[in-house]
Amino acid sequence: MNRLSVNLGKLQLTNPIITASGTCGFGYELSPYLTTLPGGIVLKGLTLEERQGNPTPRIAETPAGILNSIGLQNPGLAKFKQSYRTKIADIDTCIIANISGNTVEEYARLTEELSKLAEIDAIEVNISCPNVKKGGMAFGTDPIAAHQVVSEVVKRSSLPVIAKLSPNVTDIRVIARAVEEAGADVISMINTMLGMKIDIRSGCPVLGNIMGGLSGPAIRPIAIRMVYQVAQVVDIPIIGMGGVRTLEDVLEMLMAGATAVSVGTATMIDPALPSRLVQELADYCREKEIVNLKSIVGMALPSEMNV
Amino acid sequence: MSQICRSQIIEVLHLNDRYSCLQIYAPQIAETAQAGQFVNLQVGEDGSIDPLLKRPFSIHRIDRELGMIYLLIKVVGVGTEKLQKMKAGQGLEMIGPLGHGFRLQNTGKALLVAGGIGIAPLYELAVQLSESGVEVTVLLGVTDQKDLILSTVMEEYDPQIIMVNPGVSSQRKGLVTELAAECLSSKEYDQIYVCGPEPMLKALHQQLGSNLINSQFSLEERMGCGVGLCFSCVCKVKQDDGTGEWKHERVCTCGPVFMGNEVVF
Numbered sequence: 001m002n003r004l005s006v007n008l009g010k011l012q013l014t015n016p017i018i019t020a021s022g023t024c025g026f027g028y029e030l031s032p033y034l035t036t037l038p039g040g041i042v043l044k045g046l047t048l049e050e051r052q053g054n055p056t057p058r059i060a061e062t063p064a065g066i067l068n069s070i071g072l073q074n075p076g077l078a079k080f081k082q083s084y085r086t087k088i089a090d091i092d093t094c095i096i097a098n099i100s101g102n103t104v105e106e107y108a109r110l111t112e113e114l115s116k117l118a119e120i121d122a123i124e125v126n127i128s129c130p131n132v133k134k135g136g137m138a139f140g141t142d143p144i145a146a147h148q149v150v151s152e153v154v155k156r157s158s159l160p161v162i163a164k165l166s167p168n169v170t171d172i173r174v175i176a177r178a179v180e181e182a183g184a185d186v187i188s189m190i191n192t193m194l195g196m197k198i199d200i201r202s203g204c205p206v207l208g209n210i211m212g213g214l215s216g217p218a219i220r221p222i223a224i225r226m227v228y229q230v231a232q233v234v235d236i237p238i239i240g241m242g243g244v245r246t247l248e249d250v251l252e253m254l255m256a257g258a259t260a261v262s263v264g265t266a267t268m269i270d271p272a273l274p275s276r277l278v279q280e281l282a283d284y285c286r287e288k289e290i291v292n293l294k295s296i297v298g299m300a301l302p303s304e305m306n307v
Numbered sequence: 308m309s310q311i312c313r314s315q316i317i318e319v320l321h322l323n324d325r326y327s328c329l330q331i332y333a334p335q336i337a338e339t340a341q342a343g344q345f346v347n348l349q350v351g352e353d354g355s356i357d358p359l360l361k362r363p364f365s366i367h368r369i370d371r372e373l374g375m376i377y378l379l380i381k382v383v384g385v386g387t388e389k390l391q392k393m394k395a396g397q398g399l400e401m402i403g404p405l406g407h408g409f410r411l412q413n414t415g416k417a418l419l420v421a422g423g424i425g426i427a428p429l430y431e432l433a434v435q436l437s438e439s440g441v442e443v444t445v446l447l448g449v450t451d452q453k454d455l456i457l458s459t460v461m462e463e464y465d466p467q468i469i470m471v472n473p474g475v476s477s478q479r480k481g482l483v484t485e486l487a488a489e490c491l492s493s494k495e496y497d498q499i500y501v502c503g504p505e506p507m508l509k510a511l512h513q514q515l516g517s518n519l520i521n522s523q524f525s526l527e528e529r530m531g532c533g534v535g536l537c538f539s540c541v542c543k544v545k546q547d548d549g550t551g552e553w554k555h556e557r558v559c560t561c562g563p564v565f566m567g568n569e570v571v572f
Contacts, residue, residue: 268537
């Protein structure tokens with residue numbers, strides 16, 4: 001019996017640790033460092049056409065965090081199908097494609113094409129990228145637009161659909177309810193917080209694209225708060241992420257109401273971390289005699305919510 | 308294949324308040340490391356959140372027999388300040404060897420051009436080229452007195468093998484790119500290797516002309532993970548389709564060494 005297995009709607013994971021999009025390449029770059037596979041690997045964001053992304057510098061260190069402005073550099077759908085899918089074929093875990101588009105139609109076309117690929121097990125709809133001018137976060141900060149794009153993806157998808165939410169909103173519960181109503185199977189949250197850094201020697205912004213997304217331990221309390229809020233207003237499972245890098249952080253995220261937990265920035269620092277977290281969680285469950293993670297998911301929620 | 312390993316600092320040699328040389332025991336990395344490759348090194352305490360990221364450093368020197376690697380470090384910020392203050396015996400997590408190093412040829416004449424701390428990966432390269440019988444010329448551009456210590460780094464190891472600016476006095480005023488132009492007009496070089504700040508790389512790239520095809524550039528860019536996961540550290544290289552268009556490639560996994568005729572400045 002596997003104590004760690006979790007269900008995300010139709011999607012079954014062997015364990016609740018997932019590597020977040022944009023921090024594990026297309027899976028094959030990370031897999032040599034993984035001794036135990038995480039329950040899921042979310043690929044770098046894909047768009048219909050190839051994108052070269054933003055100018056450098058694309059990364060800056062901040063207190064307990066990093067700012068990034070990659071700008072969705074990716075090979076595009078055609079090149080992905082041609083030369084990347086074979087590289088992930090041998091990775092024996094749930095492979096989740098992450099998609100972005102400038103228009104609803106682009107999301108829909110990506111969904112249709114990716115649904116046909118045997119290597120892909122689920123689709124994460126990125127409506128929360130802070131680093132592109134069009135699309136991305138624009139869809140994720142307006143409940144009507146979020147509903148529209150997610151319902152179109154759900155309509156065209158034969159795979160489970162995950163909606164990835166932006167924290168750059170006044171009330172994330174409104175967006176969460178909109179994507180649930182649109183038929184999303186799972187919510188993943190949170191993407192990065194929009195931030196900025198200035199080099200005081202030059203007086204100029206550090207990042208080539210001026211602003212970027214903040215991730216890392218600095219945003220963990222915000223992620224915990226938002227997962228806790230959303231868990232109280234939706235019935236679909238949540239993949240919680242934001243600054244997670246230790247077993248304690250994983251447990252905190254589960255207790256806030258997440259069914260699975262993604263690691264992102266921490267994988268960039270230690271590519272073996274996702275495997276270690278799976279092991280440590282297994283050891284913890286054995287020691288605490290936890291036979292099903294459901295017993296800790298949402299533990300911190302108000303008692304009438306705690307099912 | 309790169310590895311994540313626990314390395315141990317053997318010695319921190321303070322060259323001056325700007326430069327230090329770290330001797331590190333990391334036998335798994337020393338065993339397979341190539342000149343021009345790098346390591347990603349933890350700079351804070353275990354589990355440090357500030358600084359959070361590991362830092363990339365070129366491998367300066369490899370001693371396979373003793374399982375040692377050496378890193379030449381310039382203090383530029385919080386991370387390097389912390390590293391410089393490390394004591395012998397301290398352990399640090401390290402990933403390496405990473406990236407593609409220099410592609411060495413075993414014959415002819417080689418010109419190595421460094422700007423400042425760009426000398427770091429060229430030391431191991433110079434030694435290996437010299438050992439295989441290549442005639443090596445090293446040019447080093449420095450900006451002030453403190454930088455001059457970098458020339459002693461090159462000189463201290465068998466100066467008969469490695470010649471610093473042969474044919475000219477060991478120091479002179481001017482740009483290293485001008486000196487490189489003089490060398491290239493007076494002699495034929497079969498291999499040219501360049502590492503330094505971007506303006507220097509760009510200037511040399513422009514003046515190399517037909518020599519570009521024999522040249523290799525070691526590039527630097529702000530890095531996130533060092534292993535190809537995050538797409539932070541990109542540079543412009545020519546598309547393979549011959550259209551003359553550029554594309555972004557990851558410096559950490561496709562570089563840090565690129566052929567002169569593929570990189571775009």
